[in-house]
Amino acid sequence: MPGSPQRPAVVTRVSDLIGHTPLLELATTETGGRLLLKLEMFNPTGTAKIRMARQMVADAEAQGRLRPGGRIVESTSGNTGLGLAVIAAERGYTFTAVVDGHSCPDKLRGMKALGAELVYVTDDGTGSLATAAREELAERMARGQDNTVFTEQHNNPSNGVGYVPLAHELADALDEDIDVLIGAVGTGGALCGTTRELRRRVPRLTTIGVEPKGSTAFGGPAHDYHQSGTGTPEGAEIGALVDFDLIDEGVKVGDVEAFATCRALARTGLLIGGSAGGVVHQALTRLPGLPPRTTMVALVNDGGEKYMDTVFNDDWMRARDLLSPETEEEIEELLAKLRGSR
Structure with a gap:
C-alpha cells in the first residue's frame, strides 16, 4: 500500500521541509467522535500552498517549459506567491507576483523579502479584490515570452497533484481511520486533490467544502468578503480544479464567524488564518451531530501569524463591522464543552 516517505534528519533545501505536518486533536464527543486539525502552517511559508507551488514548477521543468534562468508569473493573493517565491529563489528563477490590495500586508511583504517582483492591478492599499484582472494581466505578461511560465494555479492540474x-500523510498517520475531510475551496487543489488520492485508500470518505459567504462556487449571491486566498469572488471563473463530483457537500461561512473562530482559538494557544477559521467553525458546529466514533479531519491550510494587521486587529475588525465578542464567546463555550469530553 502506498505511503509518504519520511523526511531525512538533515535536509539541504528549504523545500525539503515541505510536508509531514502534525495532526492536533482539537475536540472530541462523548460518543467517541473526534476533530483533528491537519496543521499545514508547519510547512515553510506557513501554508499548504507551497506543496502545489513546488509541483507546478517541477512539472513545468519536466515539460521543458521552464529552463535555467527562466521566469515564473502567477496571479496570487499571497500564499501561493510565497511558495513560488521560495521555489524560484532555490532554483534561480525570477518570480513576478500579480497582486491586488486584498492580500494581507504581511504576505505582500513576505513575497518581496523572498525576492519576488510585485505588480499591482489595483492601487496599493485600496483593499480591493480583483481576481479576474490579476489573471488577465498575468496571462498577458507571460504570453509569447521565451522561458516564461504563467503557472495559472486555478487551472493547472499540477496544483491538485501537489x-x-x-x-x-493522513492515511498513514491515522491507519486509514478517516470518515470526514473538511476544507476550504479556493482553487480546489487542496481539497479536491487530497480527496481524489485519499479515496483510493479510504473509499468511504465524505468530503465537505467550505467557502466564504459571498463566494460563488456553491451558488448564492455574490458580494465582497474578507477571507483572503479562498473562494470564488464575483467576476472570477470557477477553476477547473474544483471538482464537484468529489465534494459531497458545499457550505458557506461568513467572515464574522470565521474570524471569531480564529480569535477564540488564539486564546487556546493556536493561531490560524481567516479561511481556516471558517473551516474550523463549520467542523466544530457539525462534530456533536456526527455518528459515534466518527473521525473528522479539517485541513488548516494557513497559520494566523500573517493576520496580525487584520483578523487579530480590533480596529481593523471594528471598522469593517466584523468584531463580535458574542460570537467569540459562543465558540469558546462550544470548544470548552467538546474539549471537556476528552
Whole structure:
C-alpha cells in the first residue's frame, strides 16, 4: 500500500521541509467522535500552498517549459506567491507576483523579502479584490515570452497533484481511520486533490467544502468578503480544479464567524488564518451531530501569524463591522464543552 516517505534528519533545501505536518486533536464527543486539525502552517511559508507551488514548477521543468534562468508569473493573493517565491529563489528563477490590495500586508511583504517582483492591478492599499484582472494581466505578461511560465494555479492540474503526499500523510498517520475531510475551496487543489488520492485508500470518505459567504462556487449571491486566498469572488471563473463530483457537500461561512473562530482559538494557544477559521467553525458546529466514533479531519491550510494587521486587529475588525465578542464567546463555550469530553 502506498505511503509518504519520511523526511531525512538533515535536509539541504528549504523545500525539503515541505510536508509531514502534525495532526492536533482539537475536540472530541462523548460518543467517541473526534476533530483533528491537519496543521499545514508547519510547512515553510506557513501554508499548504507551497506543496502545489513546488509541483507546478517541477512539472513545468519536466515539460521543458521552464529552463535555467527562466521566469515564473502567477496571479496570487499571497500564499501561493510565497511558495513560488521560495521555489524560484532555490532554483534561480525570477518570480513576478500579480497582486491586488486584498492580500494581507504581511504576505505582500513576505513575497518581496523572498525576492519576488510585485505588480499591482489595483492601487496599493485600496483593499480591493480583483481576481479576474490579476489573471488577465498575468496571462498577458507571460504570453509569447521565451522561458516564461504563467503557472495559472486555478487551472493547472499540477496544483491538485501537489497534494497527493498530503493524502498519504493522513492515511498513514491515522491507519486509514478517516470518515470526514473538511476544507476550504479556493482553487480546489487542496481539497479536491487530497480527496481524489485519499479515496483510493479510504473509499468511504465524505468530503465537505467550505467557502466564504459571498463566494460563488456553491451558488448564492455574490458580494465582497474578507477571507483572503479562498473562494470564488464575483467576476472570477470557477477553476477547473474544483471538482464537484468529489465534494459531497458545499457550505458557506461568513467572515464574522470565521474570524471569531480564529480569535477564540488564539486564546487556546493556536493561531490560524481567516479561511481556516471558517473551516474550523463549520467542523466544530457539525462534530456533536456526527455518528459515534466518527473521525473528522479539517485541513488548516494557513497559520494566523500573517493576520496580525487584520483578523487579530480590533480596529481593523471594528471598522469593517466584523468584531463580535458574542460570537467569540459562543465558540469558546462550544470548544470548552467538546474539549471537556476528552
